[in-house]
Amino acid sequence: MSTLPQEKILPTMRHPLENNDNPTEMVTQQTQKSMNEEVVIGDFNIIHESIPAEGNVFIRLKPIDMISYWKRCGMLADFVAAFYGNTREKSQVLENSISTIFNELIENATKYSVKRGGEVKIHLMLYDSILKIEIENITTINHYEGYKKHVKNLLECEDLEGLYYQTLAEKSDSPEGSGIGIMLLLKDYPIKIGARFHSEDGTHRVKIQVYYSLESA
Amino acid sequence: MTLKAGDAEVTLDENSSSIKFSGSMRLANMKEYEQVADFLKEHGNTFDDSLVLDFENLQFLNSSGITTISLFILNCKKNGGLELTVKGSNEVSWQQKSLSNFKKLWPNIKLEMN
Numbered sequence: 001m002s003t004l005p006q007e008k009i010l011p012t013m014r015h016p017l018e019n020n021d022n023p024t025e026m027v028t029q030q031t032q033k034s035m036n037e038e039v040v041i042g043d044f045n046i047i048h049e050s051i052p053a054e055g056n057v058f059i060r061l062k063p064i065d066m067i068s069y070w071k072r073c074g075m076l077a078d079f080v081a082a083f084y085g086n087t088r089e090k091s092q093v094l095e096n097s098i099s100t101i102f103n104e105l106i107e108n109a110t111k112y113s114v115k116r117g118g119e120v121k122i123h124l125m126l127y128d129s130i131l132k133i134e135i136e137n138i139t140t141i142n143h144y145e146g147y148k149k150h151v152k153n154l155l156e157c158e159d160l161e162g163l164y165y166q167t168l169a170e171k172s173d174s175p176e177g178s179g180i181g182i183m184l185l186l187k188d189y190p191i192k193i194g195a196r197f198h199s200e201d202g203t204h205r206v207k208i209q210v211y212y213s214l215e216s217a
Numbered sequence: 218m219t220l221k222a223g224d225a226e227v228t229l230d231e232n233s234s235s236i237k238f239s240g241s242m243r244l245a246n247m248k249e250y251e252q253v254a255d256f257l258k259e260h261g262n263t264f265d266d267s268l269v270l271d272f273e274n275l276q277f278l279n280s281s282g283i284t285t286i287s288l289f290i291l292n293c294k295k296n297g298g299l300e301l302t303v304k305g306s307n308e309v310s311w312q313q314k315s316l317s318n319f320k321k322l323w324p325n326i327k328l329e330m331n
């Protein structure tokens with residue numbers, strides 16, 4: 001994705017935890033109690049949220065709304081796709097791409113949210129032709145740790161194709177979870193992904209950012 | 218014979234020796250996809266030595282669905298003896314991106330993109 005306006009806007013506005021030079025390096029800050037941490041992986045905040053966006057949409061929802069009626073994940077994905085996709089050329093292909101990307105993110109965020117007190121925060125920002133999709137949810141400690149490891153492995157992997165087919169082959173022996181959503185996005189779509197894992201006082205937050213060029217469809 | 222799976226339909230079409238997918242298939246997890254896996258397993262051998270999986274009218278398939286289809290293809294590869302064709306559309310993004318993955322799983326697959 002060559003059109004990300006990183007160089008223009010990043011040098012003077014970098015977040016302390018940003019790590020654009022090495023997208024797979026992990027930064028950990030231990031704060032207060034030993035269990036508290038903030039871990040940033042991959043292309044997180046390559047366009048910082050403090051930079052004014054041309055498009056700016058917030059959505060907050062309770063995971064139970066999606067879990068109780070699963071089609072709402074797809075409905076929301078189609079809405080986001082239409083909102084930012086149908087003003088462009090090749091809008092059908094573009095909307096299908098945005099919907100597919102967003103759907104994987106919202107399915108993950110709702111499926112793995114804590115059952116009670118959960119909340120999913122969605123922030124959509126448009127910078128010229130770059131759509132920044134940010135989704136945050138609160139999850140269990142087990143999923144938090146497992147997902148952190150999974151995302152880190154994906155973003156450090158030098159052979160995603162190989163890992164994808166290896167994962168599928170292993171699924172044929174034990175087809176429980178899918179586990180290939182983010183992997184498929186990284187492998188097949190021209191996107192950049194960053195993640196922040198933030199644990200504090202027993203609350204475990206996962207924030208995923210995806211950057212997608214609307215000109216890449 | 219047609220299976221309704223969420224907002225999608227999976228139809229056995231004897232005239233074209235194919236299993237046709239249409240609508241939007243975004244079921245919640247692998248367990249919900251068992252019905253689709255069972256349908257493919259039950260009807261995949263209907264036409265003896267050839268089968269077309271036609272996705273042209275399927276607007277969306279989430280990663281659990283892609284995993285389900287991939288596992289069916291891996292099983293066909295393991296059993297051998299089936300000439301498998303996968304049909305898709307370049308106008309549908311997920312098909313444009315992901316159907317070629319099926320051929321990488323089993324290079325014997327004939328991939329037809331319209």
